[in-house]
Amino acid sequence: MVKGTFFCIDAHTCGNPVRLVTSGHPHLVGETMSEKRLDFIERYDWIRRGLMFEPRGHDMMSGAFLYPPCSDNADASILFIETSGCLPMCGHGTIGTVTAGLESGIITPKIPGKLIIDVPAGQIVIEYQESDGKVSNVKIFNVASYLAHRDITLDIPELGKLTVDVSYGGNFYVIVEPQKNFPGIEQWSAAEILQWSPIVREVASKMLVCVHPEDASVNGVSHVLWTGKSQTKGSDAANAVFYGDKAIDRSPCGTGTSARMAQLFAKGELILGDTFVHESYIGSQFTGKVEGVVELGSEGKTITAIMPSIQGWAKVFAKNCITIDDDDPYAFGFSVK
Numbered sequence: 017m018v019k020g021t022f023f024c025i026d027a028h029t030c031g032n033p034v035r036l037v038t039s040g041h042p043h044l045v046g047e048t049m050s051e052k053r054l055d056f057i058e059r060y061d062w063i064r065r066g067l068m069f070e071p072r073g074h075d076m077m078s079g080a081f082l083y084p085p086c087s088d089n090a091d092a093s094i095l096f097i098e099t100s101g102c103l104p105m106c107g108h109g110t111i112g113t114v115t116a117g118l119e120s121g122i123i124t125p126k127i128p129g130k131l132i133i134d135v136p137a138g139q140i141v142i143e144y145q146e147s148d149g150k151v152s153n154v155k156i157f158n159v160a161s162y163l164a165h166r167d168i169t170l171d172i173p174e175l176g177k178l179t180v181d182v183s184y185g186g187n188f189y190v191i192v193e194p195q196k197n198f199p200g201i202e203q204w205s206a207a208e209i210l211q212w213s214p215i216v217r218e219v220a221s222k223m224l225v226c227v228h229p230e231d232a233s234v235n236g237v238s239h240v241l242w243t244g245k246s247q248t249k250g251s252d253a254a255n256a257v258f259y260g261d262k263a264i265d266r267s268p269c270g271t272g273t274s275a276r277m278a279q280l281f282a283k284g285e286l287i288l289g290d291t292f293v294h295e296s297y298i299g300s301q302f303t304g305k306v307e308g309v310v311e312l313g314s315e316g317k318t319i320t321a322i323m324p325s326i327q328g329w330a331k332v333f334a335k336n337c338i339t340i341d342d343d344d345p346y347a348f349g350f351s352v353k
């Protein structure tokens with residue numbers, strides 16, 4: 017029996033996939049996208065698995081559903097889905113979703129060139145450029161981002177000690193800079209990143225508590241951001257973000273770039289107003305900026321955070337209609353270990 021039929025627009029943001037699901041949305045319970053995300057995880061995770069994993073998706077697959085706004089001032093809401101789960105926020109996913117949503121006419125802005133969007137991690141503002149029906153670039157004013165843990169030494173079996181930071185940019189990232197046991201991403205193959213990242217994430221998760229000060233449902237280290245020398249002209253830094261079980265982000269990673277800027281700001285390496293061109297593992301670029309500085313949390317226990325922006329582009333390349341039929345032994349996806 018067909019459990020669901022989903023029309024999708026497939027795009028990529030600077031190389032990383034974004035599957036915008038345009039029909040088949042389940043009705044979600046909750047006032048905010050944070051509550052709706054939890055409802056989706058509890059009742060509809062089969063949709064994510066069916067659309068993201070093989071044979072309908074792949075290790076890097078990432079997507080989104082657009083929902084009506086939760087707040088009075090917003091234009092729309094986004095629920096992110098990917099192989100790793102339902103992220104509180106996804107930068108490349110937002111750029112792809114906004115591009116595909118505007119070009120297909122699914123999103124109608126109240127003010128042309130600007131959107132306010134509710135996401136599980138909070139509210140984001142978008143500025144975009146469009147001509148002849150094509151969106152050429154999208155700038156996200158992301159959620160407040162902060163350094164959560166600094167100079168933590170992890171003991172990684174068979175690799176040795178790694179000193180890392182953990183930073184939040186919409187998801188929590190372990191950030192690994194070049195050091196004795198890690199020479200930099202330019203000297204590691206994709207296979208090495210895929211080999212060590214899940215171990216680093218596991219060791220960090222066991223050692224550290226990462227809970228967002230204003231929304232406890234946003235918690236846990238989900239991503240590992242490895243840094244190194246850039247290869248593309250104009251880049252200030254390079255990174256490779258690991259997510260899910262076997263994915264390296266092909267884009268420079270929006271929440272990763274936000275987390276990295278928050279880390280560099282906290283360590284005095286970026287200041288308010290600085291721009292930061294971040295390069296992905298395939299050489300594509302996002303332009304980040306430290307737009308503001310705020311205090312997060314409640315009185316007496318606040319954390320200094322930055323308000324980052326990230327700018328990038330996406331290209332739409334396919335439209336498809338995907339069914340999930342429980343007659344199919346692989347209806348709900350699989351992943352090869």
Ligand code: PYC
Nearest residue numbers: 106107108269270271
């Ligand atoms: O762009 O924020 C991002 C992202 C998260 C995981 C993959 N990309």
